[in-house]
Amino acid sequence: MASSASPLKSLPEDILIEILTRLPVKSILRFKSVSKHWSTLLTAPQFTAAHLRRSASDNPLLIIRHGQTTGDLLISVLDSNLATLHRDLPLPVPRYDDFSASIVGSCNGLLCLEYRTTRAALWNPATKQFAWIPDLDLRSPFRHVTRFVAIAESYGFGFNGEIEDYRWVKFAGFYYRDRSREDEAIWESLEVKAAVFSWKSWSWKELRGARIPAASYGHAVAANGHLYWIGGGEGMRDFVLAFDLVADSFRIVDLPEARPDDGGLLRLDIVARIAAFRSSLELRLYDDDELEVLVIGENGVDMRGETWEFMRRYGWFDGSTDRETVESCCEGLWKGLQIFRLMRGGSRDHLYLFDTGSKAIRRFDDLVGIVFGVGSFVHSLIPVRGVNNGVEL
Numbered sequence: 001m002a003s004s005a006s007p008l009k010s011l012p013e014d015i016l017i018e019i020l021t022r023l024p025v026k027s028i029l030r031f032k033s034v035s036k037h038w039s040t041l042l043t044a045p046q047f048t049a050a051h052l053r054r055s056a057s058d059n060p061l062l063i064i065r066h067g068q069t070t071g072d073l074l075i076s077v078l079d080s081n082l083a084t085l086h087r088d089l090p091l092p093v094p095r096y097d098d099f100s101a102s103i104v105g106s107c108n109g110l111l112c113l114e115y116r117t118t119r120a121a122l123w124n125p126a127t128k129q130f131a132w133i134p135d136l137d138l139r140s141p142f143r144h145v146t147r148f149v150a151i152a153e154s155y156g157f158g159f160n161g162e163i164e165d166y167r168w169v170k171f172a173g174f175y176y177r178d179r180s181r182e183d184e185a186i187w188e189s190l191e192v193k194a195a196v197f198s199w200k201s202w203s204w205k206e207l208r209g210a211r212i213p214a215a216s217y218g219h220a221v222a223a224n225g226h227l228y229w230i231g232g233g234e235g236m237r238d239f240v241l242a243f244d245l246v247a248d249s250f251r252i253v254d255l256p257e258a259r260p261d262d263g264g265l266l267r268l269d270i271v272a273r274i275a276a277f278r279s280s281l282e283l284r285l286y287d288d289d290e291l292e293v294l295v296i297g298e299n300g301v302d303m304r305g306e307t308w309e310f311m312r313r314y315g316w317f318d319g320s321t322d323r324e325t326v327e328s329c330c331e332g333l334w335k336g337l338q339i340f341r342l343m344r345g346g347s348r349d350h351l352y353l354f355d356t357g358s359k360a361i362r363r364f365d366d367l368v369g370i371v372f373g374v375g376s377f378v379h380s381l382i383p384v385r386g387v388n389n390g391v392e393l
Contacts, residue, residue: 013041017041017047017050020041020042020047020051021047021050021051021053021054022054024379025051025126025127025379025380025381026126028042028051028381029127042381043381047381048380048381048382051380051381052108052109052378052380052381052382055109055378055379055380056378058079058378058379059376059377059378060077060078060079060376060377060379061077061078061079061376062075062076062077062103062106062111062125062376062377063075063076063077063078075125077125102114104120104155104156104157104168104219104220105156105157105158105220105222106157106376106377107157107158107159107166107222108159108166108378108380108382109124109125109126109377109378109379109380109381109382110122110123110124110166110199110380110382110384111123111124111125111377112133112155112157112168114155119132119133119135120132120133120155120168121133122166122199122384123384124380124382124383124384125377126379126380126381127381127383127384129383129384129385130384131384131385133168133197134197134202134203134204136170136195136197136204138153138170138171138172138193138194138195139172139174153170153171153172154170154171154172154217154220154229155168155169155170155220156168156169156170156220156222156227156229156243157169157220157222157227158220158222158225158226158227158243158245159222159225159245160225160245160246161225162225162246163200163246164200165198165199165200166198166199166200167196167197167198167199167245168196168197168199169194169195169196169197169220169227169243169245170194170195170197171192171193171194171195171207171210171212172192172193172194173191173192173193173212173214174191174192174193192210192211192212192214193206193210194206194207194210194212194250195207196248202385205248207248207249207250210250211250212241212250213231213236213239213241213252215231215232215236215239216231216232217229217230217231217241218230218231221281223281225244225245225246226242226243226244226245227242227243227245228240228241228242228243228253228281229241237255238255239252239253239254239255240252240253240254240255240281240283241253255283255308256283256308283308
């Protein structure tokens with residue numbers, strides 16, 4: 001008597017893969033234990049890439065906050081319709097006193113987290129894999145110098161599509177303190193240190209000769225193989241610093257000139273953020289009344305030889321929100337033109353969603369506490385490891 005074969009075994013492998021790429025990550029992880037063949041199939045880079053392409057349209061929102069009662073770092077995940085998928089999951093890191101984390105970047109399901117500016121880690125919320133990035137102290141060449149000042153380190157996380165590599169970039173400037181010299185002479189001793197960490201090789205590379213202005217920088221934005229920061233400081237005009245994730249090189253992108261109705265000043269001293277949208281880079285200027293959007297690089301965000309173009313000015317409120325409670329702090333963008341605003345009030349932060357189309361504002365009353373990070377991610381099978389350095393928690 002002939003035994004009945006499994007329906008799955010009778011399917012051509014390409015059809016089987018097509019079916020499996022539609023499954024959630026949790027199911028795929030279970031199926032890896034079915035057989036050695038299935039484990040090999042489901043961990044192959046080709047399958048991981050195919051599953052990622054399927055998952056890219058799903059774009060949940062991830063929020064990291066400090067719990068008011070336990071003091072733990074907690075995670076909440078909202079789906080595309082703003083329904084809560086997961087609530088108050090503990091962040092997979094040890095708890096420390098006075099400990100905080102922020103989302104530096106999110107690429108293809110991998111989140112890069114920064115902890116108190118001293119440690120960084122890669123985390124895949126879908127697979128629950130977590131790995132500390134090996135530490136690199138940019139200050140080490142200056143340890144023997146008793147009088148030096150370090151400008152705060154800046155970070156960015158992005159993807160090099162040409163070689164399929166995720167990059168963590170950090171840089172800082174250093175100068176020597178000499179009270180006998182004039183203030184303007186101090187900057188002559190400035191030295192910039194920069195390095196890039198490769199997920200693929202799981203190693204650091206120092207970027208020698210990097211020319212980076214001495215300035216303070218905001219959060220980095222990743223777009224089309226580049227990282228972008230807004231930089232500025234006292235006595236200097238604000239600018240965009242760009243880093244090419246393929247060439248490992250920095251360059252400066254000038255910001256737009258002021259218009260006459262701005263009183264001769266570009267209003268970047270209020271709140272300015274850059275954001276990737278489609279194939280362009282947006283500059284967003286905020287104050288208590290308005291959001292102003294300018295765009296550059298509509299033919300791709302390389303932006304060489306292109307100029308900023310004014311797009312639109314939005315009013316913030318539809319009359320349903322008390323404007324006196326609103327502080328200008330943009331925390332990030334999610335799903336195109338929807339903008340998250342972080343409203344600080346004592347020990348309780350409030351998260352708002354502003355829709356630039358309808359001008360409606362929604363407040364997330366059930367998510368309270370001190371918010372450390374807001375970002376989107378994709379459910380993916382991308383491993384956090386570099387040569388199996390990831391740890392599943």
